[in-house]
Amino acid sequence: MAEPETTDAGRDFIRDIIQADLDAGRAQSVVTRFPPEPNGYLHIGHAKSICLNFGVAQEFGGQCHLRFDDTNPVKEEQEFIDAIQRDVRWLGFDWGEHLYHASDYFEQLYDWAEHLVRTGHAYVDDTPPEAMRSQRGTLTEPGQNSPFRYRSVEENLDLFRRMRAGEYPNGTCVLRAKIDMASGNMNLRDPVLYRILHATHPRTGDAWCIYPTYDFAHGQSDAIEGITHSVCTLEFEDHKPLYDWLIEHLPVPSRPRQYEFARLNIGFMVLSKRVLTRLVQDKHVTGWDDPRMPTLAGIRRRGVPAAALREFVRRVGVARANSVVDIAQLDATIRDTLNPSAVRRMAVLRPLKLVIENWPEGHTETLEAINHPDDPSAGKRPITFGREIYVEQDDFMEDAPKKFFRLSPGREVRLRYAYFVTCQSAVKDASGRVVELRCTYDPASRGGNSPDGRKVQGTLHWVGASDAVRAEIRLYNPLFGRPDPGANGDVMADLNPASLEVLTGCLIEPALLQAPVGEAVQFERMGYFCADSDGTPDRPVFNRTVGLRDTWAKVSGAKVLGAKVSPDGRG
Ligand code: ATP
Ligand code: MG
Numbered sequence: 001m002a003e004p005e006t007t008d009a010g011r012d013f014i015r016d017i018i019q020a021d022l023d024a025g026r027a028q029s030v031v032t033r034f035p036p037e038p039n040g041y042l043h044i045g046h047a048k049s050i051c052l053n054f055g056v057a058q059e060f061g062g063q064c065h066l067r068f069d070d071t072n073p074v075k076e077e078q079e080f081i082d083a084i085q086r087d088v089r090w091l092g093f094d095w096g097e098h099l100y101h102a103s104d105y106f107e108q109l110y111d112w113a114e115h116l117v118r119t120g121h122a123y124v125d126d127t128p129p130e131a132m133r134s135q136r137g138t139l140t141e142p143g144q145n146s147p148f149r150y151r152s153v154e155e156n157l158d159l160f161r162r163m164r165a166g167e168y169p170n171g172t173c174v175l176r177a178k179i180d181m182a183s184g185n186m187n188l189r190d191p192v193l194y195r196i197l198h199a200t201h202p203r204t205g206d207a208w209c210i211y212p213t214y215d216f217a218h219g220q221s222d223a224i225e226g227i228t229h230s231v232c233t234l235e236f237e238d239h240k241p242l243y244d245w246l247i248e249h250l251p252v253p254s255r256p257r258q259y260e261f262a263r264l265n266i267g268f269m270v271l272s273k274r275v276l277t278r279l280v281q282d283k284h285v286t287g288w289d290d291p292r293m294p295t296l297a298g299i300r301r302r303g304v305p306a307a308a309l310r311e312f313v314r315r316v317g318v319a320r321a322n323s324v325v326d327i328a329q330l331d332a333t334i335r336d337t338l339n340p341s342a343v344r345r346m347a348v349l350r351p352l353k354l355v356i357e358n359w360p361e362g363h364t365e366t367l368e369a370i371n372h373p374d375d376p377s378a379g380k381r382p383i384t385f386g387r388e389i390y391v392e393q394d395d396f397m398e399d400a401p402k403k404f405f406r407l408s409p410g411r412e413v414r415l416r417y418a419y420f421v422t423c424q425s426a427v428k429d430a431s432g433r434v435v436e437l438r439c440t441y442d443p444a445s446r447g448g449n450s451p452d453g454r455k456v457q458g459t460l461h462w463v464g465a466s467d468a469v470r471a472e473i474r475l476y477n478p479l480f481g482r483p484d485p486g487a488n489g490d491v492m493a494d495l496n497p498a499s500l501e502v503l504t505g506c507l508i509e510p511a512l513l514q515a516p517v518g519e520a521v522q523f524e525r526m527g528y529f530c531a532d533s534d535g536t537p538d539r540p541v542f543n544r545t546v547g548l549r550d551t552w553a554k555v556s557g558a559k560v561l562g563a564k565v566s567p568d569g570r571g
Contacts, residue, residue: 010059012318014052014259018060018229027228030062033100034088035218035232037069038080038202040273041288041295042087044309044330048264051313053231054093065225066095070103071217073201081202083288087296091306098225102217103203105224109212110164112220112250113175113193117156121249122193123149124159126173135181136189142182143189149178163196166209170196175210179245187242191215219243223252230256233263234322264316265324268478269294270485284495285479291532291543292479292499302476303520303530303545308337327478334546338520338528343371343378345515346416346461347508347523347542349473351390353465354407354437356421359387364466367447369417381511385418388465390507392525395460396437398426405457407437413458416524420445420456461524468507471540473529475501506542513540520545 021027032053036042042050057064066088070076088095102109116122125148127135137143151159160175162168175194183189193216198209222230230243237260247255265271271294279285279293289297299309312333316325346369364386372378391407400408407413412422419441427436444451448459481496488494508523512531515521520528528545535541 010314012261013320014229014231014261014318015056015059017259018056021228022060029228030057030060031065031226031228032057032062032231033065033067033222033225033227035067035069035102035221036084037072037075037273038077038084039072039075040080040277041083041293041297043271043273043276043294043296044266044269044299044312045264045271045294047091047296047309048313048316048318049231049233050088050091050093051310052261052318054088054095056229056231062228063098064093064095065098065100065227067100067221067225068102069214069218069221070101070201070203071211071214073197073199073211076202078202083297087300090300091296092310100221100225101203102212102221103201105217105221106204106208106212108224109217109220110210112252113212113216114157114160115250116177116193117160117175118153119249120153120178122160122175122177123151123156124163124173125149125176125190129171132174136186137181139186145181146176146190149190160194163194163210164208166198168196170198172196177242177246179242185238185241187215187239188245191242215239215242216246219246219256219258220250220252222256223247223250223254226254227256228254230258232258232260234260234320235263236260260320261318262320262322264313265322266294266327266330267324267483268327268480268485270480270491275486275491278492279479282492284492291474292476294479300518301532302543303518303528304334305337305520308334311337324483327483331546335528335548338522338545340374341372342520342522342528344369344373344522344524345509345512346383346463347471347473347506347512347526347529348390348392348461348463348468349503349506349523349526350393351463351505351507352393352396352434352437354389354391354421354439354462356387356389356439356441357424358440361387363387364464367417383417383509383511384464384467385415386464386466389415389462390465390468391415391437391460391462393434395458396423396426396434398434406460407439407458412456413460414445414448414456415462416459417448418446418462419443419448420450461526463507463509467510469510469513469540471506471508471512471542472535473503473506473542473544474532475503475544477501508540508542512542513537515542522548 034050034053054064125146127146135144174192176190179188181189194210197211240258243258289301291298291302364384366382367385368380369383370380396407407423421439421441423439425438426434429435477499479499480494482494485491485494515531517531517533520530523529527547529542532541532543
């Protein structure tokens with residue numbers, strides 16, 4: 001794990017700014033907000049913003065608002081509004097009574113737009129979109145003034161009111177701020193404040209057919225709510241002069257300040273709602289909560305606890321420099337979070353039958369397995385041993401190298417919580433595939449304890465044939481096959497064809513039928529897994545949350561493949 005970018009425990013430049021503002025009396029309290037646009041599900045990048053905004057408010061005894069930036073009715077849906085609230089709560093944050101919508105302020109925003117018109121700071125422009133784009137100029141050339149820039153206040157007021165009244169179809173005209181077409185900052189070249197959009201809004205219905213742009217709605221909503229520190233990602237840095245210009249030219253009730261931090265980027269992941277929407281719409285994934293998605297809903301379904309995401313965000317820290325975090329850091333944090341709490345169970349992903357020849361036919365024995373090696377209070381559970389059990393196919397090798405401390409003819413291993421067994425021979429089918437192992441056990445090694453001090457190097461997990469439950473287990477690998485998806489063109493071309501591997505013949509111990517959906521447990525030696533909502537009592541389904549070791553990093557350089565769990569990995 002790389003050193004966090006925070007300067008010292010829990011501090012970063014945003015927190016330093018806030019502390020300084022409080023110390024100097026520039027702010028009496030701290031009010032922040034998290035302002036999602038409800039046009040998709042939240043992803044892990046949003047988690048960084050949520051943890052920062054809500055975290056800062058908590059630490060400084062302030063409040064954080066959840067505000068839906070619902071200014072584009074064409075793309076916004078109630079499903080997204082509900083999902084966002086669910087996900088923020090799941091992440092562990094509470095906005096209390098401070099749930100707001102930019103649409104709550106439409107009337108006030110409209111009044112302020114008229115104020116700009118009346119003070120000569122805004123005008124209605126009929127220039128067609130195409131021409132408007134070319135008049136905007138470039139980074140090196142100034143823009144040109146629109147011929148409509150010199151309309152009188154009366155004419156502008158009349159036209160703007162008629163825009164609102166629905167007299168014009170979409171795209172006929174817009175309301176623009178009158179700032180400076182020669183500004184070095186493109187955002188100040190008479191930015192659009194209102195556009196015509198005949199669309200039904202999820203909250204305001206058909207009350208409006210003109211909608212404010214992000215730039216016009218955002219800062220003014222901050223001001224209405226008394227936001228003291230409007231914290232956003234770096235792509236809004238160039239918008240700050242406009243943010244401040246609007247606050248200066250309007251009779252707003254407070255003067256919020258905007259601060260920018262670097263957005264979260266993670267290797268092999270895409271954190272862009274536009275791309276995530278395409279993945280869902282084009283059915284590259286099963287939905288927004290597909291466990292391969294970087295959405296909070298997907299990550300939760302994969303079995304990752306909210307605490308792991310909060311800890312990940314804390315470790316990454318808050319900085320002003322853009323960077324890409326290694327996906328292995330996320331996996332490591334998930335392991336670190338789950339290891340102390342997740343109960344241990346046994347499951348065999350790719351079963352191979354093992355018959356103990358000197359065990360009496362028809363006889364079974366109940367043994368005890370501990371639920372957590374470091375936490376006696378987690379208790380024990382009974383497991384059933386017998387003449388036939390199943391082990392992992394990978395735990396047998398016919399011509400094994402010396403260091404293969406698992407099953408091979410003549411080698412002895414410990415079966416976890418059970419007995420020492422020695423492999424006598426392997427039974428093969430007509431094609432030469434090993435289908436069964438014949439073994440003997442040492443009755444004196446009950447509980448897996450050495451009877452005479454002799455050592456075995458390997459301890460294998462297993463499930464008993466008498467009560468094993470058949471299950472489907474879904475293994476997930478990164479959705480994209482390269483660390484910088486889309487760097488060479490179409491991001492969809494970089495989808496990892498091996499992002500999902502479904503194993504249908506898995507065998508799990510019966511206690512796993514009680515595993516709550518979404519709550520990860522450790523399958524000994526195999527990783528962390530959680531029950532999926534697709535499962536039924538007859539056909540349980542488990543998701544791999546994360547393997548025990550970072551096998552992806554090792555293989556990803558060479559080729560994209562379904563990362564195999566390290567066979568001798570231990571938790
Ligand atoms: P897109 O993913 O298409 O860029 P968006 O994530 O910006 O869209 P919003 O709903 O506007 O969509 O985001 C809400 C807030 O979350 C914004 O304040 C934004 O700065 C923040 N945010 C978005 N992505 C990230 C990220 N990767 N890291 C940190 N914060 C983010
Ligand atoms: Mg955005």
